[in-house]
Amino acid sequence: MNLHPPRTRIQRKNTESILNAGLEVFSRQGFRGATLDQIAVEAEMSKPNLLYYFPSKEAIHVTLLDRLMQTWLDPLRALDAGGDPVEELLAYVRRKLQMSRDYPRESRLFANEILQGAPRMLTALEGDLKTLVDEKSAVIQGWSDAGKLAPVDPRHLIISIWALTQHYADFDVQLRAVLGPGHDPLQEAEGYLEQLFKKLLTP
Amino acid sequence: MNLHPPRTRIQRKNTESILNAGLEVFSRQGFRGATLDQIAVEAEMSKPNLLYYFPSKEAIHVTLLDRLMQTWLDPLRALDAGGDPVEELLAYVRRKLQMSRDYPRESRLFANEILQGAPRMLTALEGDLKTLVDEKSAVIQGWSDAGKLAPVDPRHLIISIWALTQHYADFDVQLRAVLGPGHDPLQEAEGYLEQLFKKLLTP
DNA sequence: TGTTCTTTTGACCAATCGGTCAAGAACACG
DNA sequence: CGTGTTCTTGACCGATTGGTCAAAAGAACA
Numbered sequence: 292m293n294l295h296p297p298r299t300r301i302q303r304k305n306t307e308s309i310l311n312a313g314l315e316v317f318s319r320q321g322f323r324g325a326t327l328d329q330i331a332v333e334a335e336m337s338k339p340n341l342l343y344y345f346p347s348k349e350a351i352h353v354t355l356l357d358r359l360m361q362t363w364l365d366p367l368r369a370l371d372a373g374g375d376p377v378e379e380l381l382a383y384v385r386r387k388l389q390m391s392r393d394y395p396r397e398s399r400l401f402a403n404e405i406l407q408g409a410p411r412m413l414t415a416l417e418g419d420l421k422t423l424v425d426e427k428s429a430v431i432q433g434w435s436d437a438g439k440l441a442p443v444d445p446r447h448l449i450i451s452i453w454a455l456t457q458h459y460a461d462f463d464v465q466l467r468a469v470l471g472p473g474h475d476p477l478q479e480a481e482g483y484l485e486q487l488f489k490k491l492l493t494p
Numbered sequence: 495m496n497l498h499p500p501r502t503r504i505q506r507k508n509t510e511s512i513l514n515a516g517l518e519v520f521s522r523q524g525f526r527g528a529t530l531d532q533i534a535v536e537a538e539m540s541k542p543n544l545l546y547y548f549p550s551k552e553a554i555h556v557t558l559l560d561r562l563m564q565t566w567l568d569p570l571r572a573l574d575a576g577g578d579p580v581e582e583l584l585a586y587v588r589r590k591l592q593m594s595r596d597y598p599r600e601s602r603l604f605a606n607e608i609l610q611g612a613p614r615m616l617t618a619l620e621g622d623l624k625t626l627v628d629e630k631s632a633v634i635q636g637w638s639d640a641g642k643l644a645p646v647d648p649r650h651l652i653i654s655i656w657a658l659t660q661h662y663a664d665f666d667v668q669l670r671a672v673l674g675p676g677h678d679p680l681q682e683a684e685g686y687l688e689q690l691f692k693k694l695l696t697p
Numbered sequence: 698t699g700t701t702c703t704t705t706t707g708a709c710c711a712a713t714c715g716g717t718c719a720a721g722a723a724c725a726c727g
Numbered sequence: 728c729g730t731g732t733t734c735t736t737g738a739c740c741g742a743t744t745g746g747t748c749a750a751a752a753g754a755a756c757a
Binding site: 301327328338339346347 | 744
């Protein structure tokens with residue numbers, strides 16, 4: 292029986308390989324659209340071997356979502372109430388945009404889950420995520436009240452940062468088609484988003 | 495043989511019912527995740543009857559995407575080079591947000607297609623969409639050059655309008671979870687987005 | 698070396714998939 | 728009414744689905 296923290300080198304390598312393959316397939320096809328055969332091919336492994344390491348297709352998916360939730364909110368957690376308000380928020384935008392650049396598959400996995408109605412994530416959204424947003428919204432509200440930030444709805448500010456940064460990961464194909472060759476959407480986004488949020492937030 | 499423009503009342507009613515059911519299912523599950531049985535149940539019709547009106551699952555999907563492309567860009571097409579720049583762009587934001595409110599399923603259908611890499615839409619994106627964006631970008635650039643608009647990258651301005659307005663449709667489940675009961679994300683978005691784009695665009 | 702535990706896979710299973718077909722039911726129109 | 732057309736569906740098909748199992752192949756350690 293394979294326990295939760297993989298013990299041997301082979302276990303560690305194979306579970307990681309499966310999760311990587313699962314991320315690749317789930318992020319493109321969604322849970323229902325993905326098949327174990329696709330994941331097995333991507334992981335260069337036979338299908339029964341997949342199921343030696345994970346008991347089911349859903350187990351792979353759930354593991355990926357759990358891992359995602361652990362790191363996805365780090366950029367927002369790092370928002371420091373003691374720092375300079377505008378600079379803190381711009382740094383948050385930069386960190387989130389960096390995640391779109393480094394982890395586009397994770398971003399699409401998340402988007403797919405939400406599009407399906409978040410059947411396996413709703414409790415996490417209503418729990419940890421809401422708590423974190425409530426907490427950071429209070430910080431932002433405090434900054435606004437103190438006149439160190441333009442008055443702005445803190446929750447919708449956070450939402451707009453999500454929308455803009457994640458869009459550059461999830462809709463990358465569309466943006467490349469529209470911008471044409473010779474353009475790097477994510478690179479150009481950095482300057483544009485800094486301009487946008489500077490104007491919005493500077494008191 | 496059923497021709498393209500449905501002739502009889504029954505044909506019109508049933509094709510419409512199928513497309514509506516297909517929209518419901520495809521927008522949640524994506525193309526691969528959706529099944530003809532689900533669509534048939536949703537349309538209250540037997541599966542062979544579906545296939546009497548559409549030759550295949552893909553034909554339903556393609557028809558939906560074609561219809562979508564015809565209306566999806568209307569808000570941007572309506573951007574009037576002769577109007578007041580800031581007001582024209584704010585009106586565009588309002589129209590796009592209204593589409594998120596009225597047609598969330600169409601928005602999710604589009605998002606699903608892009609997340610999968612736009613296999614059935616890429617040519618349309620590189621064609622009609624790019625042409626339209628190029629044209630309207632020139633208008634916006636002209637406004638900026640004339641000093642009637644803050645200097646801003648026109649293409650990324652359009653992209654940011656897409657990102658923000660579509661996010662309120664596609665991620666509605668998440669936003670409701672985060673905002674908690676008693677909040678209507680799309681309603682609150684209107685004021686927030688107006689504030690955001692007014693600040694960004696006013697010279 | 699032999700023995701034990703871990704890892705791998707070909708063959709297989711029931712359920713579901715997209716799609717077909719023939720035959721019946723409902724309709725339109727003289 | 729009758730008759731030709733349109734509409735509907737139960738039964739079915741081969742392929743694919745998620746998942747099982749037994750047996751073989753590899754590692755690990757004595």
